[in-house]
Amino acid sequence: MLEILQYKFMQHAILASIFGGVSCSLIGVFVVTMEIPFLGVTMAHAAFAGGIFGLLWGINPLIPAFIFCFLSSLLIGPIADKADFNPDTAIGIIFSIMMGVAFLGLAMIPGPKTEALSLIWGSILTISRADIILMAAISFVTILLLVLFFKEIQAVIFHREIAASVGIPERSIYYGLLFLSGAIVTTNLNTVGGLLIFSLLINPAAAAYQLTYNLKKMFILSGSFGVLSCFLGLFFSYIFNVPSGAIIIITSSVIFALALLLSPKRKVKQVGQVTEGD
Amino acid sequence: MVPIVDIRNITVSYRENVALRDVSLSVEEGELVAIGGPNGAGKTTLLTAINGLGKLLSGLVRVFGVEVNHRNINQIRKAIGYVPQRLNIDPRMPISVREVVMIGRYGRIGLLRKANGKDRKVADDLIDSVGIAHLADRPIGHLSGGELQKVQIARALAQEPKILLLDEPTSNLDISAQRSIVELIEKIHRQRWLTTFVVMHELTHLPKSCGKMVLMKNAKIIFQGETLKALSENILSEIYDCPVELLKTDDGVVIRALTNVRNTTV
Numbered sequence: 001m002l003e004i005l006q007y008k009f010m011q012h013a014i015l016a017s018i019f020g021g022v023s024c025s026l027i028g029v030f031v032v033t034m035e036i037p038f039l040g041v042t043m044a045h046a047a048f049a050g051g052i053f054g055l056l057w058g059i060n061p062l063i064p065a066f067i068f069c070f071l072s073s074l075l076i077g078p079i080a081d082k083a084d085f086n087p088d089t090a091i092g093i094i095f096s097i098m099m100g101v102a103f104l105g106l107a108m109i110p111g112p113k114t115e116a117l118s119l120i121w122g123s124i125l126t127i128s129r130a131d132i133i134l135m136a137a138i139s140f141v142t143i144l145l146l147v148l149f150f151k152e153i154q155a156v157i158f159h160r161e162i163a164a165s166v167g168i169p170e171r172s173i174y175y176g177l178l179f180l181s182g183a184i185v186t187t188n189l190n191t192v193g194g195l196l197i198f199s200l201l202i203n204p205a206a207a208a209y210q211l212t213y214n215l216k217k218m219f220i221l222s223g224s225f226g227v228l229s230c231f232l233g234l235f236f237s238y239i240f241n242v243p244s245g246a247i248i249i250i251t252s253s254v255i256f257a258l259a260l261l262l263s264p265k266r267k268v269k270q271v272g273q274v275t276e277g278d
Numbered sequence: 279m280v281p282i283v284d285i286r287n288i289t290v291s292y293r294e295n296v297a298l299r300d301v302s303l304s305v306e307e308g309e310l311v312a313i314g315g316p317n318g319a320g321k322t323t324l325l326t327a328i329n330g331l332g333k334l335l336s337g338l339v340r341v342f343g344v345e346v347n348h349r350n351i352n353q354i355r356k357a358i359g360y361v362p363q364r365l366n367i368d369p370r371m372p373i374s375v376r377e378v379v380m381i382g383r384y385g386r387i388g389l390l391r392k393a394n395g396k397d398r399k400v401a402d403d404l405i406d407s408v409g410i411a412h413l414a415d416r417p418i419g420h421l422s423g424g425e426l427q428k429v430q431i432a433r434a435l436a437q438e439p440k441i442l443l444l445d446e447p448t449s450n451l452d453i454s455a456q457r458s459i460v461e462l463i464e465k466i467h468r469q470r471w472l473t474t475f476v477v478m479h480e481l482t483h484l485p486k487s488c489g490k491m492v493l494m495k496n497a498k499i500i501f502q503g504e505t506l507k508a509l510s511e512n513i514l515s516e517i518y519d520c521p522v523e524l525l526k527t528d529d530g531v532v533i534r535a536l537t538n539v540r541n542t543t544v
């Protein structure tokens with residue numbers, strides 16, 4: 001069993017699952033508490049559209065993928081704020097645009113489209129060293145930003161208008177988090193794939209949301225659930241010889257279901273029992 | 279003396295609705311200003327024009343002697359406490375009452391710095407003085423409307439602001455809490471010489487030290503001046519479009535609409 005760890009591809013897959021799990025599930029806390037779940041799919045489609053044009057133009061797909069994500073994250077906030085839309089509506093608009101662009105690009109690719117389609121599914125077992133370094137870097141940056149700007153992020157998650165009214169640069173923080181989400185989706189896209197990203201953004205954070213009333217604990221729980229899902233998913237996929245992505249999605253969903261069952265937020269407290277901040 | 283808030287000919291609209299039409303108002307440091315008027319008159323919009331949350335179509339706002347613009351707005355907001363009319367909070371929000379009061383400090387503390395002992399003490403003292411010490415560790419989404427209102431007031435005061443904007447601060451409170459919040463507002467106004475704007479429907483709760491009154495209707499300021507002059511049956515009848523009776527008591531005034539002309543269609 002342990003000899004599998006000697007293989008480079010497996011070591012890479014394990015590192016990728018740690019970094020991918022951490023970065024996606026941490027930013028997932030923002031996505032879940034701000035109630036913008038479709039941000040994940042939208043960013044994935046933006047990155048996908050960019051990736052396809054990268055293939056078309058014969059350049060590294062990551063570069064246009066980053067640019068598309070960057071532009072999307074720059075547009076979503078201002079569209080929602082200027083038009084006084086629900087952010088989800090703005091996200092939906094960008095989603096449909098990116099979807100259209102992606103299909104356009106896909107149609108322009110001659111011959112078989114396997115390389116493009118691998119962007120949707122990702123493949124955690126064919127990760128390169130450069131991918132790992134990039135994923136490690138984005139995970140590190142995410143954690144650093146969360147630590148450095150925790151109090152501002154907390155205020156924005158509580159209420160954007162209140163955060164603005166106390167003199168916090170609320171727009172920069174909010175738009176910055178949107179962009180960070182895009183960057184995380186982009187760096188993880190060709191390893192974990194667009195479909196998996198969505199569940200890694202939502203499931204661990206949603207599970208953590210069920211278990212705590214403390215934002216710091218929610219970040220820690222969500223990050224742990226993300227890594228755990230990826231780890232177990234990888235392990236089961238090796239044992240049962242099934243695609244890792246599918247198992248990672250299932251594992252994270254099971255964790256969410258368990259959290260829902262065990263959630264103190266659904267229990268009726270007994271008289272006299274004081275609600276603590278945990 | 280330079281007025282601490284100087285609003286000049288501002289117009290604010292939410293797309294097709296004009297919420298303020300060519301409104302001017304100037305307030306000196308240390309004044310306690312009550313703002314009254316019917317629903318939809320533009321009271322909330324007037325408050326948000328002062329802290330820059332509302333967007334001006336024309337005109338200008340000077341606060342602390344400087345014109346508010348997008349570059350200095352964050353700096354100015356740090357010195358303006360704001361209690362909005364209502365807040366909808368998700369019951370599962372993973373933030374406690376104490377943390378919400380601390381948010382009031384965050385603007386002042388600034389980026390890349392941590393809250394220190396003094397910040398925590400200011401927050402704790404305010405939690406005590408608005409009477410929510412027993413709720414301090416509760417999730418913020420688990421409060422009643424009135425309890426949440428007190429948290430918001432503590433949060434705004436935690437900024438140690440120079441200007442306080444209160445949008446119907448007593449609207450959700452029980453009668454004893456109404457009284458204690460009004461007394462708190464007065465006390466703070468007195469102790470810190472804090473310029474205070476308070477939107478209020480129930481003029482019974484008008485703090486005694488309230489020297490100035492602004493009455494609004496249809497996106498305009500109809501009356502501004504001494505509170506004693508504002509409290510006249512003529513002016514109030516015109517503002518509310520119905521005959522009004524004023525009952526003076528030892529404690530203040532009670533205003534009663536006699537026949538409610540506006541609501542006859544309901």
Ligand SMILES: Nc1ncnc2c1ncn2[C@@H]1O[C@H](COP(=O)(O)OP(=O)(O)OP(=O)(O)O)[C@@H](O)[C@H]1O
Pocket residue numbers: 292293295296297315316317318319320321322323324363
């Ligand atoms: N977000 C909004 N979108 C569109 N119109 C708005 C919005 N907010 C307020 N208005 C309109 O602007 C006008 C002024 O609103 P404002 O909230 O300032 O009134 P108010 O005096 O505070 O009323 P109330 O006593 O009910 O709180 C109203 O006609 C209202 O319909």
Ligand SMILES: [Mg+2]
Pocket residue numbers: 321322323363445
């Ligand atoms: Mg109002």
